[in-house]
Amino acid sequence: MNILTEKSSTTLKGTVWRKTCFLSEFSEKAASAACLMGWLHDRALVPDPTFGGIVLRITLRDCSGLRDFVVTTKPFIDLLSTLEYESVIAIKVLGKEILDVKILARAKPAIFSPKVITDFSTIDLVVHRPLAIRTERMKAVLRVQDQIFTSARQFFHKEGFCELRPPILSPATDPGIRGAIGADVNFYGKKYKITTSMILYKQMAICSLEKVYAFSPNVRLEPVKTRQTGRHLAEFCQIDVEQAFINYHDAMALAERLLVAILSDVKNNCQKELKLLERSLTIPTRPFKKLTFQEALNILSKAGFKQLQQRKELPWEAEKMLSNTFDEPFWVTEFPYGSRGFYDRQDPNRPAVLRDFDLLYPAGFGEAISGSEREYLYPQVKKRMLEQGLPLDEYSWYLDMLQHGVPPSAGFGLGLERLTRYICGLENIWEATAFPKVPGVHSP
Numbered sequence: 001m002n003i004l005t006e007k008s009s010t011t012l013k014g015t016v017w018r019k020t021c022f023l024s025e026f027s028e029k030a031a032s033a034a035c036l037m038g039w040l041h042d043r044a045l046v047p048d049p050t051f052g053g054i055v056l057r058i059t060l061r062d063c064s065g066l067r068d069f070v071v072t073t074k075p076f077i078d079l080l081s082t083l084e085y086e087s088v089i090a091i092k093v094l095g096k097e098i099l100d101v102k103i104l105a106r107a108k109p110a111i112f113s114p115k116v117i118t119d120f121s122t123i124d125l126v127v128h129r130p131l132a133i134r135t136e137r138m139k140a141v142l143r144v145q146d147q148i149f150t151s152a153r154q155f156f157h158k159e160g161f162c163e164l165r166p167p168i169l170s171p172a173t174d175p176g177i178r179g180a181i182g183a184d185v186n187f188y189g190k191k192y193k194i195t196t197s198m199i200l201y202k203q204m205a206i207c208s209l210e211k212v213y214a215f216s217p218n219v220r221l222e223p224v225k226t227r228q229t230g231r232h233l234a235e236f237c238q239i240d241v242e243q244a245f246i247n248y249h250d251a252m253a254l255a256e257r258l259l260v261a262i263l264s265d266v267k268n269n270c271q272k273e274l275k276l277l278e279r280s281l282t283i284p285t286r287p288f289k290k291l292t293f294q295e296a297l298n299i300l301s302k303a304g305f306k307q308l309q310q311r312k313e314l315p316w317e318a319e320k321m322l323s324n325t326f327d328e329p330f331w332v333t334e335f336p337y338g339s340r341g342f343y344d345r346q347d348p349n350r351p352a353v354l355r356d357f358d359l360l361y362p363a364g365f366g367e368a369i370s371g372s373e374r375e376y377l378y379p380q381v382k383k384r385m386l387e388q389g390l391p392l393d394e395y396s397w398y399l400d401m402l403q404h405g406v407p408p409s410a411g412f413g414l415g416l417e418r419l420t421r422y423i424c425g426l427e428n429i430w431e432a433t434a435f436p437k438v439p440g441v442h443s444p
Contacts, residue, residue, distance in 0.1 A: 017090050017102055024064035026093070033094040037104065038062035039134070040087045041115055043080060048072070056080055060091070063139065069098060076101045085113045086134070121427040123227075126436050126443045133434060140273035142434055144266055145420045149215070151265035152239055155258055162209045166198045166216035166240065172394040174199050175341060178313055180220035194219045197413065199343055200398050202242035203374060206409050207401075210244040215416070224440035229316045230428040231366055233417060235437035241371075242411030248345075248355045248373045251410035252331060255359060255369050256286045258414070259329065266423055279425040282328075288359070289330040293339075296322055296332045312339060319366050326362040333357045342384035345373035357412075365422045371412025378402040 019037040026034050042059035056071040058080060069091065071077050079101055083089070088105035091098050114134040117125070125132035132138060156163065169187060174197035183194040198216045205212045216238045226232035241258075243251070260283060267274070267281045274281065291299070297308055303325075305318045314322070314332075322332075334353040337346055344356040356372030375381045381402055385392060392399065420432035430436035436443065 019090070022064035023060060023062050023067040026067065028095050030094075033092055033099060035090060035092050036060060036062075036067075037090045038088070040080070040083055040085055040089055040107075041066060042085070043083075045077075045081070060089070061134075066136070069093065070096065071098055071101075073098065079103070083107070084109050085115070086110060086131070120431055121230075123430070123438065123441060126430050126438050126441055129435065129444050136276060138431075138434075140270075140276045141420065141424050141426070141432060143273050144270050144277075144424055145416070145432070147266050147270050148262055148416065148419060148423070151262045152213075152215075152258065154265075155261045156213050156241075159211070159254070159257075161211040161213050161241070161243075164205055164209075164212050164214040166214040167195055167201050168217065169193070170195055170201070171397065172200070173197060174343075175388070175390055177220050179226075180222045183219050183221060196220050197238070198240050199341075199411075199413075200395075202240060202411055203343075203376065203406055203409065204401060206242050206244040207406060210407075212243075213239060213241045216240040216413070222439040226316075227439050227441070229320075229366075231316075231418060231421070232439060233429055233433070233437055234439050236433075237416040238413040239416060240411070240413050242374075242409055244407040244409045246410050247408075248333075248357055248371070248410050251371055251373075251412055252290075252333075252357055252359075253287070255371065255412055255414065256288055259359075259368075259419075260284065260286060262419070263423065274424075277424050279423070281423065284328040288328065289326070291330065291332050293332055293335045293353075299325065316366070319360065320364050323360045323362060323366050324364045326360070329359055329361055329368060331357050331359055338387075340372070342381060342388055342390070343372070343374050345375050346380070346384075355410075361418075361422045365418070367415075368418055368422065369412050369414045371410065373408070373410045376402065376406045376408050 018035055020035045023036060023038065026036060038060045040058060041061040044057050045054050046057050048055045056077040057068060058071060059066055059068050071080060076098060084107045086107040087103065090102040090104055092100040110131055111128060112131065114131055117135055120137055169185065169192045171192055173182060173193040173195050177196050182196050184191050185194060196218050198214060202212060218238060219235050221234055222232045263281055263283050300308060300318050300322060303321055308318060335356050337352050337354055340354055340356060344354045347353050347355050354372060358367055359369035360366060361368045375384060378399065382399060385395065417429050417432040421429050424432065426432055430438050
C-alpha cells in the first residue's frame with residue numbers, strides 16, 4: 001500500500017500533519033479526511049454562489065497535478081490571503097470541507113510565477129530554474145525523460161548488456177570534442193580531466209563484460225556561439241554503449257532497435273505528457289535510411305552549401321538543413337579519414353574513409369547518435385595519435401592497455417537531452433533537462 005494512502009482517522013484532528021495522498025488520488029466521496037500538501041499555485045476571492053458573501057478559491061499543486069478547493073472559513077481565508085504564490089501549505093479536507101490549514105513554508109514575492117510562463121524557450125528560464133522547473137510543462141518533460149531511462153535499461157537488460165557506473169575524472173579523455181574544450185581539476189597534485197566522453201573506458205570494460213552501457217555525464221565547455229544552435233549544453237548525459245566482436249553495421253542495427261524501443265514505450269506510457277506538450281510521435285521504420293558522408297555532401301551542395309570540406313565535420317547549419325530534408329531518423333556513414341578522433345577505425349579496404357556513423361533526427365533536430373568501430377591495435381592507435389598531435393604520455397594507461405589484448409568492438413553514444421528534445425518537440429535543448437548548463441550562462 002502507498003504510505004500516502006494508508007487509512008487515517010475520519011477528521012484528522014490534533015497536531016499530526018502527514019500527507020495522506022496525492023491530489024490526483026483525492027476523492028470528495030472518501031469516508032476519511034485527507035491531509036494534502038503542496039504549493040499554492042493560484043488563489044482568488046470569488047462570490048459564494050450558495051450562501052452569498054465572499055469565499056477564497058485556491059489551486060493547490062503537487063507532483064501529480066493541480067486541484068481547486070474552496071475555502072469558506074474566514075480565519076483560513078485571512079491566513080491564505082497573506083501568502084505569496086509558491087508558498088507550501090497543508091490542508092485537511094473531508095468531502096468539500098476544509099477542516100484545517102497549515103503554512104509549511106512562506107514564499108517571498110517572485111520575479112514570475114510558474115503559472116504565467118508562456119515562452120518556455122527563453123534563456124531566463126535557465127537562470128531562474130528553481131521556479132521554471134515547477135511548471136506542468138517541465139514536469140511532463142521530466143516524466144518523459146524518466147521513461148527514456150526506464151526503457152533503455154529494460155532494452156539493454158533484454159539484450160544481455162551490463163550497466164556500468166561511468167568515470168567522472170580521468171588522466172586523459174576524448175580529444176575529439178569538435179571545438180569544445182575540457183575542464184581540468186587538480187587530482188592530488190596531478191592534472192586530471194573531467195570526462196568529456198567515456199569512450200576509452202568502454203574499451204577497457206569490454207575486456208571483462210563484452211556488452212556494456214552507461215548513463216554517462218560529460219562536461220564540454222562549448223563556445224558561447226553554440227548556444228544559438230539550441231542543441232548544445234556544457235554538461236550533458238550520454239547513453240554510452242559498447243560491444244566486443246561486432247562491426248559498425250551491427251552497432252547501427254543495435255542503435256535502431258534501442259531508439260524504436262524507447263519511442264514505442266514513450267508513445268504508449270506517456271500519452272498524458274505528450275498531449276500536454278502537443279507532440280505526436282511516429283515510430284520510424286527499420287532499417288533506417290543510410291547516406292554516406294559523400295552522398296550527404298552532394299545533397300548539401302545542391303542545396304547551396306558550396307564550401308564544405310572533405311576532412312571536416314558538417315557545420316551545424318548544414319546538418320540542420322540535411323535533417324530538415326527527412327521525416328524519419330537517418331544515418332550518415334563513412335566519414336573521411338582525418339575528420340574524427342583516433343579511435344574511429346580506418347577502413348582497411350578503403351583507407352580514405354572511417355567505419356563510423358552518425359544518426360540524425362528529422363525535422364531539423366540534428367545529430368542523435370555518434371559511433372564507430374574502434375581502433376584497437378596498439379601500432380595503429382599510436383600512429384593515429386601522433387598524426388593528430390596528441391601527447392602520448394597523457395594516454396599512457398590507454399596505450400599500455402592496448403598491448404594487453406583489447407578486442408575489436410563497436411559502440412556509440414546517444415545524447416539523452418537531444419533525445420528528450422526530439423521526443424518532446426522542444427525548441428531548445430535547455431528545456432530538456434532539469435538542471436541545464438548552457439554555454440556562457442551562469443545558472444544554478
